[in-house]
Amino acid sequence: MELQTTLELVKMLKSELAEEQVTVNETVKELHSRDESYHFPQLPDIVVFPRSTEEVSKIMKLSAAYHVPVTPFGLGSSLEGNAIPTQGGITIDFSLMNKVLEVLENDFLVKVQPGVTRSQLNKELKKYGLFFSVDPGADATLGGMAATNASGTTSVKYGVMRDQVRDMEVVLADGMVIHTGNRAAKSSSGYHLNGLFTGSEGTLGCFTELTLRVYGIPEHVAAARAAFPSIHHAVEAVVSILQAGIPIARVELVDEASIRQVNRFSDTDYLEKPTLFLEFHGNEAGLKQDVEFTEELVASYECEDVYFETDNAGRNALWEARHNLAYAYIHGNPGRKLMVTDVCLPISELAGAVGHAREQVEKLGLIGGIVGHVGDGNFHVLLMLDLNDPVEVAKGNQLNEQIVLYALERGGTCTGEHGVGIGKQKYQQQEHGDALVVMEKIKRALDPSNLLNPGKIIATDKKGAIL
Amino acid sequence: MELQTTLELVKMLKSELAEEQVTVNETVKELHSRDESYHFPQLPDIVVFPRSTEEVSKIMKLSAAYHVPVTPFGLGSSLEGNAIPTQGGITIDFSLMNKVLEVLENDFLVKVQPGVTRSQLNKELKKYGLFFSVDPGADATLGGMAATNASGTTSVKYGVMRDQVRDMEVVLADGMVIHTGNRAAKSSSGYHLNGLFTGSEGTLGCFTELTLRVYGIPEHVAAARAAFPSIHHAVEAVVSILQAGIPIARVELVDEASIRQVNRFSDTDYLEKPTLFLEFHGNEAGLKQDVEFTEELVASYECEDVYFETDNAGRNALWEARHNLAYAYIHGNPGRKLMVTDVCLPISELAGAVGHAREQVEKLGLIGGIVGHVGDGNFHVLLMLDLNDPVEVAKGNQLNEQIVLYALERGGTCTGEHGVGIGKQKYQQQEHGDALVVMEKIKRALDPSNLLNPGKIIATDKKGAIL
CATH class of the missing domain: 3.30.70.2740 (Alpha-Beta Plaits)
Incomplete structure (x- = not known):
């Protein structure tokens, strides 16, 4: 961005928002230039911290008026450079929009602002005997998780982020505010905007509110580690568990090298072999039968050691070790x-x-x-x-x-x-073929000036136009 | 359509397809003018019966060249006039594209042509111990079910049609053929075209192949009827079953008047009270516990009679009675x-x-x-x-x-x-508000001449343009 534009835009943003919500401070910009990946950082020109949908709408209108890119930013825990503002411009940081707005316990729904983190939400939901199922490991924001269609350890049973989104409030490129869904469990009305916006990585609009599906904390939970002589044996065991129709809630593979990192970082003494971390949810009797059946199945794949964590503390330690694995690698190297x-x-x-x-x-x-x-x-x-x-x-x-x-x-x-x-930009053509043409048409229809997180999902030419 | 255009188009269609695949026969047109609803019929000008994706693509190209509307047609079991060609033109009947192409049993997937019916698919899947979960009652085609995002009795457990679609081959307005997904259980790559095309009612493209998720036939199934003193009691009982976290596979409400129709049509002698039809899937022990818990719960809502169908024949009779209800009303009136x-x-x-x-x-x-x-x-x-x-x-x-x-x-x-x-056209504005603007933009981007099932989902002005 040219300095003159930046100065003028900062002035306009400060007149629309409060002074302290708009910054060009180098340290703040640096914090918004990277995520947790290896991708090369790029500074935004301006960072703004809106407090409301109206403020996001004002920011989008100014971005359009000044023809300046905008990139939404949660906590920067993305792993593909999704929130790196590769063409500079305005980064919208949602950390001030971090309220759990409403827990609709009878409808198994919760309404949150995009800056709410997964652990913050689960802490609140616990009071109601509920939990939010998507668990990508990192304590990401829900806005960020919706933007990338995050999933994680529990999606084998509960589905991915897209499956949880019932409604989103979205601010479009021109500042218009829409709702993508409603509070009903299903609908055949109109095009499926919940699905389209989930996973759109800030390229079609900014999320300002999310209504998400939540679940009752399962009555009974069992967790286990099962070590195998080879990765192949472990994976084949998983396939047989799935084919047996056991409604497993989590099944994670951790290879030998990773178990070694876990042991070093989490001070555990797990057998250093390819290992499955398993979890079962259900009623007491059903769970018992599932667990017994699983033990039989893994035994037939030469499982060398099965260890069931019977109490909460043991289960938490197991999943913490799994979740900390990326950090274990980072700290170990x-x-x-x-x-x-x-x-x-x-x-x-x-x-x-x-x-x-x-x-x-x-x-x-x-x-x-x-x-x-x-x-x-x-x-x-x-x-x-x-x-x-x-x-x-x-x-x-x-x-x-x-x-x-x-x-x-x-x-x-x-x-x-x-x-x-x-x-993964460079693989979009190969993966989607001519369907990429459809995606480009949608992008052009909703963001004709290509200002929303430009260059992500849909490639951009050197002049910033959609290819 | 003007007669001259029709004659010319028929000639062109017959030269691209076979003679017998193109007709202007009045009886055939009449059969494609209506569905099972009260909506006013409208004759198409031409009915075509393609045998392949290539032929559908040729039809779409001719529709574009002659600026003639095209409406896809499965079996006409829709209930909102979805397949009625309100502006005439070409109706594409998919009954010749009715093959189950591939059962990928280890991946829990099946690839079908759009004209395959639900019962045809389940007959084939049974050989593999699998079943397709979406059950709207009518023996609809899978293409039609995808077009309306159908669901039915089992969606409380297995999800709606959109949840089953992994990939579709779609022919676009200009004849281009795309794939909307892949065979992986989840993806964060590109915009979610599976979700967008499912439920698009032929307004964005014609489906020529569907890759759908299937499930293992549950090990154990229990079904029951539970009669209540009032609808209110029955509904409250359902809410409490859901809140208890019982993973119920089906829960259908049939009111007193409808039970009366069932008894007349299906020759049953069910107690003529508001009734829940219930089904549970699971392992033996878990199912037993779910059933016992449900019995306790319904009793606390003054359930007057619970009857468990213990064998296959009894269960089938129960669900057949439920499924035949619409026909019972039609035949009874x-x-x-x-x-x-x-x-x-x-x-x-x-x-x-x-x-x-x-x-x-x-x-x-x-x-x-x-x-x-x-x-x-x-x-x-x-x-x-x-x-x-x-x-x-x-x-x-x-x-x-x-x-x-x-x-x-x-x-x-x-x-x-x-x-x-x-x-439901007239409620789109009220339900979606400004989100309808986004839907209109998508429609315009993918069908700029508004030839694909025009007037459905997105309103059309008198000249046939998108409003």
Whole structure:
């Protein structure tokens, strides 16, 4: 942005919002230039902190008037550079819009502002015996999670973020405010805007309120670790659990290298073998039968050790260890940055894909482990890269590409839950083919000047126009 | 259409397809002029029966070249005039594209052509121990079910049509063929075209292939009828079952008047009281506990009679009776046509809404009963109208409107599962507000000449342009 434009726009923004809600402070800009990924940071020109939908609408109108890009920002926990403002402009930080507005306990719904975090919401819901199911590990904001269609450990049972969105208040490129849905459990009225806006990564509008589905805290929960002689055995065991129709609530694969990181970081002494972390929800009798059946099934895949966590504390420790895995890698590898692959495949292709990924990691001599929400066919390689070593970075990119191409050739997707952002832009054409033309038409129809998080999902030419 | 255009277009169509796949026969046109609803029929000018995606693409290109509307047609079981070609033109009948293309049993997926019916699919899937969950009662085609985002008795557990669609092959207005998804269980890549096209009622493209999620036939199933002193008691019992977290697979409300129709038509002797039809799926032990808990719960709502169907035959008879209810009304009222209301509300508003609907039916002196997928907050009034009696038709419309407005004022939707079609067009503005502007932009972007089932979902002016 030209300095003159920036100064004028800051003045206008300060006249519409309060003085302290608009900043060009370098430290603040720096904090909004990056996420938790390896992607190259880019400073926004201005950071604004709206307090209301009306203020977001005013910001959007000014962005349109000054022809300046806007990028929404939650907590910066994205993993593909989704919130990096690659063309500068205004970053909208939603941290002041962080209220749980309404818990509709009888309807199993909650209405929140986009800056509310997952843990903040669950703390509030606990008072009502409810919980929010989507659990991506990071304590992301719900706005951010909706923007990338996040999912995580529980989606095998409860679905992904898109499945939880009943309604969103969205501010469009021209400042108009719409609602994408309603409070009914289902609808056949009009086009499915809930689905379209969820996962749109700020490219079609900014979310200012979300009405989300919540669930009763399950009556009974059982969790277990099961260690296997190989990744292949572990994945095959998952497939057989799914095929047996056991309604498993979580099933996470953690490979040998990752268990080692867990043990170091979380001070645990888990057997250092490819391991499944499992969880079952249900009534007491049904759960018991599910657990027994699962024990039989894993035994037939040469499971070497099954350990059931019977109390809350043990279960929490188990899932904390799993959730802290990315941080375990980061802390265990100072000076390196995290690159996470994120493909999802049909379940029948999963064992092959995970085996292929493990081979490639070793062949390229990279540091990293494999973890995954294997019940969905989604897995990640967590790579720790020295960004100052161009050879290592090239190897990381090569691995990512090999894994993506393997998935795309087998009916999978380049991103199961992290979104397109910067890292998966180049695979959109290959994954979607001519459907990308439809996506481009939708983008053009809703953001004709290409000001909303430009360059994400839909590619942009050098002049900033939609390709 | 002008005769000259019709003749020329028929000639062109016959040169691209085979002679017998294109017809202007009056009887065939008449069969494609109506659905199962009270909506006024309208003849198409031409009916075509494509055999392949390529042929559908050729038809779309000719429609574009001749500027003639196209309306897709499955079996005509829609209930809101969704497939009535209100502006004439070409109707595409998919009955020759009726193959189950591939059962991917290990991935719990099936690939079908749009003309496959629900019962045809389930017959095929049974060989693999699988079933397709969406069950709208009518033996509709899967293409039609995707077009209206159908649901039905099992959606409380398994979700609606949109939740089952993993991928569709779609022919766009210009003949281009796209895929809306892939075979992975989840994806965060690109805009959610599966969701957008599902429920688009032929206004954005024609579906030529569907890849759908299927499920293992549950190990154990229990079904029951529970009769209550009032509708209010029955609905409150459902709310308490849901709040108890019992993972009920089906829960249908059938009111007293409808039970009477069932007994007459299906030769049953069910107690003529407001009744819940219930079904539970699960493992043996879990099911037993769910059933016992449900019995306790319904007893506390003054349930007067619970009868469990323990064998397959009894269960089938129960659900057949429920499914045949619309036909029972039709056969029991010769000379009258069916008008079905179809709102869906937040569950906390359901008892009030059903009570309000019952009161209005009685006040207006109409013939009809209430049934509903009450676990979703969705209910129907089945009205039998004498279309030759303008006073009765006006009363039917008045009732429909009262029910819709009641729902919209309480966060509900004007259509839970039948779609917009002709009947719910007039409520789109009120339900969606400014979001309708976004829908119009999407329609314009994908069908700029407004030739795809024009006038459905998005209103059309007298010249046929998008409003």
